[in-house]
Amino acid sequence: MELVFRINVNWHRSRMWGSNPRAEVWANLAGIRGDYTNGTVSGCGYDKESAAVDLALKDNPLMQTLMMWPKLNVNTGYSGQVTRVVNKLDYGYELCFGSMGMSEFLQFMRGNGFAVEEMHGDMFDGYTFRRDMPESFVKTV
Structure with missing residues (x-):
């Protein structure tokens, strides 16, 4: 069964931000x-794109299911360290890559076998x- 996440980021001008x-x-x-x-986010001094995507994905039920899946790969490949884009919880992991830049999240998804466009x-x-x-x-959904 194919799992697909489509993310659209539209930018809107603000006089202040x-x-x-x-x-x-x-x-x-x-x-x-x-x-x-x-x-949606606003302000200045941080990576707003990754912050907005992080907010949207944290609320997404299929992403939450993926974060609780026991076979999720959270290792960076360096001495078994856990990647920076997730936080460990009692029941699995939660995404936490807001302001880090999208490249961190893209690398995490590629490391979990997702084809990225x-x-x-x-x-x-x-x-x-x-x-x-x-x-x-599929059984966890």
């Missing part, structure tokens, strides 16, 4: 479940993540 992102996430597990979430424009950024999930994940 420059450009502010609104991230929209559509998640779909092969017609079994579909979810939509969004996140990127699209970039003047006022738009888009990402698509795809992976065929094993039965052990």
Whole structure:
């Protein structure tokens, strides 16, 4: 069963804060479940794109299920260290990559077997993540 996350980031101008992102996430597990979430941030002095995407993904039920999946790869490859984009919880992990930049999250998703597509424009950024999930994940949904 294919798990797909589509992320659209639209940038809106603000007189005070420059450009502010609104991230929209559509998640779909092969017609079994579909979810939509969004996140918006403003301000200056940090990576707003990753902060908006992080907010949107934290609320997404399919992403939360992925974070609780026992076979999730959270290692960086360096002495078994846990990647910076997640925090350990009693029941699994939570995403926490806001303000770190999208490259950290893209690397994490690639490390978990997702094919990553990127699209970039003047006022738009888009990402698509795809992976065929094993039965052990599908049973948790």
